[in-house]
Amino acid sequence: xxxxxxxxxxxxxxxxxxxxxxxxxxxxxxxxxxxxxxxxxxxxxxxxxxxxxxxxxxxxxxxxxxxxxxxxxxxxxxxxxxxxxxxxxxxxxxxxxxxxxxxxxxxxxxxxxxxxxxxxxxxxxxxxxxxxxxxxxxxxxxxxxxxxxxxxxxxxxxxxxxxxxxxxxxxxxxxxxxxxxxxxxxxxxxxxxxxxxxxxxxxxxxxxxxxxxxxxxxxxxxxxxxxxxxxxxxxxxxxxxxxxxxxxxxxxxxxxxxxxxxxxxxxxxxxxxxxxxxxxxxxxxxxxxxxxxxxxxxxxxxxxxxxxxxxxxxxxxxxxxxxxxxxxxxxxxxxxxxxxxxxxxx
Numbered sequence: 628x629x630x631x632x633x634x635x636x637x638x639x640x641x642x643x644x645x646x647x648x649x650x651x652x653x654x655x656x657x658x659x660x661x662x663x664x665x666x667x668x669x670x671x672x673x674x675x676x677x678x679x680x681x682x683x684x685x686x687x688x689x690x691x692x693x694x695x696x697x698x699x700x701x702x703x704x705x706x707x708x709x710x711x712x713x714x715x716x717x718x719x720x721x722x723x724x725x726x727x728x729x730x731x732x733x734x735x736x737x738x739x740x741x742x743x744x745x746x747x748x749x750x751x752x753x754x755x756x757x758x759x760x761x762x763x764x765x766x767x768x769x770x771x772x773x774x775x776x777x778x779x780x781x782x783x784x785x786x787x788x789x790x791x792x793x794x795x796x797x798x799x800x801x802x803x804x805x806x807x808x809x810x811x812x813x814x815x816x817x818x819x820x821x822x823x824x825x826x827x828x829x830x831x832x833x834x835x836x837x838x839x840x841x842x843x844x845x846x847x848x849x850x851x852x853x854x855x856x857x858x859x860x861x862x863x864x865x866x867x868x869x870x871x872x873x874x875x876x877x878x879x880x881x882x883x884x885x886x887x888x889x890x891x892x893x894x895x896x897x898x899x900x901x902x903x904x905x906x907x908x909x910x911x912x913x914x915x916x917x918x919x920x921x922x923x924x925x926x927x928x929x930x931x932x933x934x935x936x937x938x939x940x941x942x943x944x945x946x947x948x949x950x951x952x953x954x955x956x957x958x959x960x961x962x963x964x965x966x967x968x969x970x971x972x973x
Contacts, residue, residue: 791912799872816834817836
């Protein structure tokens with residue numbers, strides 16, 4: 628993406644102004660119920676903003692848009708949802724802060740970012756922890772497994788509503804096909820910011836460089852980065868095949884994307900509206916995950932037309948290289964318990 632930081636900051640200023648004039652998470656009129664139990668909701672309807680860092684063609688965006696329409700209908704207009712794609716409201720790290728401040732209600736963020744608030748989230752972010760989308764889905768939205776983890780950040784104004792499949796992440800770069808960890812020597816690879824990802828990329832042979840997704844295209848094009856790691860859908864949608872044609876199937880990560888919300892928003896809803904909201908989030912997860920799988924083949928074909936070259940790698944060499952990371956990160960009963968439940972669901 629070729630977008631200046633000035634554009635992002637302008638958008639942030641705009642959304643802050645919008646939050647002052649509308650009902651935001653921290654200051655808006657709270658929904659309630661009358662003596663008969665019927666929901667009152669905000670007098671003029673509340674527009675809930677979701678920050679989203681991918682294009683509006685992404686299956687998650689499409690599912691969230693549909694979710695918003697259903698919520699508006701089911702609450703008789705008391706609540707509506709507007710999704711802002713393409714990092715319009717800022718990079719993911721910035722949008723977490725906006726959710727915490729109550730400037731926006733929700734954001735879709737990559738799983739590793741929550742490790743910065745609670746390290747226990749690492750159990751779902753480790754390399755090769757999930758072997759399939761079905762295994763991942765079985766774990767990350769099972770209340771018996773995740774309810775404590777997803778509410779652990781409520782005191783920090785972050786609550787996880789649910790986990791979405793975000794694809795299988797692979798390496799791509801502008802220099803050569805990657806076959807073994809040795810091939811990454813000297814390469815600077817964009818990663819999502821977390822200590823786990825930095826350590827992972829070092830073990831894989833490269834140097835992990837945290838960066839907002841909107842800056843990656845220009846960074847690779849100018850040589851600041853040599854490559855990045857992501858799924859085929861993002862690789863194609865962001866036109867990265869134009870400047871980094873070597874896409875290597877390391878399949879090293881399958882961490883969730885999380886839809887987070889300021890918990891004050893949920894507390895401000897009637898019980899009936901909370902039920903509607905949670906039901907529609909669950910439906911959106913199913914729709915997005917289904918759509919994701921359908922779009923991968925299309926994205927791969929599109930990237931090939933743009934000049935991308937796909938190759939398999941020595942998978943065992945990469946798994947062996949990152950194995951020490953898993954052991955070093957499972958440091959307490961919570962993380963070990965979560966990891967064990969992931970493996971039991973395989």
